[in-house]
Amino acid sequence: MRIMLRISDEQGSTNGYRCPSSENAPSYYRARYYDSNSGRFISEDPLRFDDGWANLYLYVTNRPAGLVDSFGLSPNPPMTNPIVPFLMCPWCQQFVLGTEEMWINYKRMEEMKWIKGDKYYHCMGNCLATNAGPGGAAAAQVLSFLRTNVRSRITEPNDWRDDDKANKCGQQGGDCDKRCEQYVQHYSPGKPQFHW
Amino acid sequence: MIGNAKNRFRVRVVRLGMWVAASALLQGCGDRKEYSYATLADAVKAGEISRGWIPDYLPTSSHAIRIVYDPSSPRTWCAFEFSPADSRSLKKNLTSVDALPERLKRVDAAPGAPWWPDFLRGDLDIARFHGNGFNAYVVDEPDPHAGNSVVLFAIDWRNGRGFFYRTPGTSGVTR
Numbered sequence: 001m002r003i004m005l006r007i008s009d010e011q012g013s014t015n016g017y018r019c020p021s022s023e024n025a026p027s028y029y030r031a032r033y034y035d036s037n038s039g040r041f042i043s044e045d046p047l048r049f050d051d052g053w054a055n056l057y058l059y060v061t062n063r064p065a066g067l068v069d070s071f072g073l074s075p076n077p078p079m080t081n082p083i084v085p086f087l088m089c090p091w092c093q094q095f096v097l098g099t100e101e102m103w104i105n106y107k108r109m110e111e112m113k114w115i116k117g118d119k120y121y122h123c124m125g126n127c128l129a130t131n132a133g134p135g136g137a138a139a140a141q142v143l144s145f146l147r148t149n150v151r152s153r154i155t156e157p158n159d160w161r162d163d164d165k166a167n168k169c170g171q172q173g174g175d176c177d178k179r180c181e182q183y184v185q186h187y188s189p190g191k192p193q194f195h196w
Numbered sequence: 197m198i199g200n201a202k203n204r205f206r207v208r209v210v211r212l213g214m215w216v217a218a219s220a221l222l223q224g225c226g227d228r229k230e231y232s233y234a235t236l237a238d239a240v241k242a243g244e245i246s247r248g249w250i251p252d253y254l255p256t257s258s259h260a261i262r263i264v265y266d267p268s269s270p271r272t273w274c275a276f277e278f279s280p281a282d283s284r285s286l287k288k289n290l291t292s293v294d295a296l297p298e299r300l301k302r303v304d305a306a307p308g309a310p311w312w313p314d315f316l317r318g319d320l321d322i323a324r325f326h327g328n329g330f331n332a333y334v335v336d337e338p339d340p341h342a343g344n345s346v347v348l349f350a351i352d353w354r355n356g357r358g359f360f361y362r363t364p365g366t367s368g369v370t371r
Contacts, residue, residue: 089202089205089206091206091209092205092206092209095209095210109267109268110227110267112267113229113247113249113265113267114247114248114267115247115248115249115265115270115272116248116270116339116343117247117267118267118268118269138210142210152268152269156268156269156271158299158363158364158365159269159270159271159343159364162343162364163268
């Protein structure tokens with residue numbers, strides 16, 4: 001897979017992070033990749049026939065409106081958050097899941113506490129939320145706006161633009177691992193152990 | 197009709213999300229964490245140097261280390277003590293300044309850290325450094341990819357006491 005790099009020319013930012021282009025990039029669903037062009041995963045379901053579906057490449061058995069497959073393993077009604085089963089509209093479920101992704105990545109940033117490593121988690125939270133669907137993308141945009149463009153603009157006037165760039169990079173979605181690792185690939189001192 | 201109801205429901209969910217986010221933001225004002233280490237070895241063990249919060253050129257005799265930072269920003273406030281006889285590595289890495297660079301003319305107090313000295317709060321004045329027995333130094337931490345940082349050190353060589361404050365930016369000072 002070819003990843004194209006571009007330099008952001010956003011004014012006021014102090015860093016040289018480069019956000020990989022999302023053109024034609026398959027989306028990362030933790031266990032495998034999903035190609036939005038064909039509407040299929042590009043590798044077999046690692047659970048194979050255990051989930052009862054004969055076609056190992058289908059995404060949520062071709063019914064994306066009612067089911068989610070956040071882990072790329074099997075189609076499920078979204079169950080990771082206790083609120084989600086009570087929400088009837090898929091957009092709302094995605095919004096809650098997106099919020100959850102943002103929160104999980106915020107907590108991971110706190111646990112890992114690498115200096116300047118927050119950019120990775122800004123990117124990952126936004127990317128995974130965006131991949132949850134239009135509702136998740138909305139959650140990413142709303143939360144990032146409030147957290148970075150409102151709060152950090154006041155509390156961290158010298159750093160918020162860099163956070164904003166990382167948010168925007170993540171909001172392009174796609175292969176989050178690749179996108180966000182490439183975004184911070186030149187991070188120093190030494191490449192942090194981002195994975196958990 | 198159904199479309200309108202759906203839209204109204206979405207607006208409600210977004211409003212709920214914004215309310216939750218606003219609450220989280222207010223709570224998030226306390227994101228900064230304070231850590232204390234009896235020795236530099238303890239700080240190393242906790243990963244403070246490998247994670248980049250404490251510079252690796254602090255004297256090996258450093259002790260009574262107190263550090264405050266917020267993982268979502270490079271800003272750092274740190275106090276440490278060291279043996280005056282063990283100051284070579286630190287001296288080698290610092291650049292003495294007679295005037296503070298623009299980025300370091302004002303320092304917010306370390307939140308919830310009463311040990312952060314008065315002469316390093318608010319609008320800084322080199323004369324107040326000297327009046328308290330400290331000299332002022334800056335260290336640039338250039339990183340064109342992850343964003344530059346600049347560190348202000350206040351060191352009392354005679355008594356082996358030091359403070360540093362890190363913030364994004366550059367000093368513009370050449371060694």
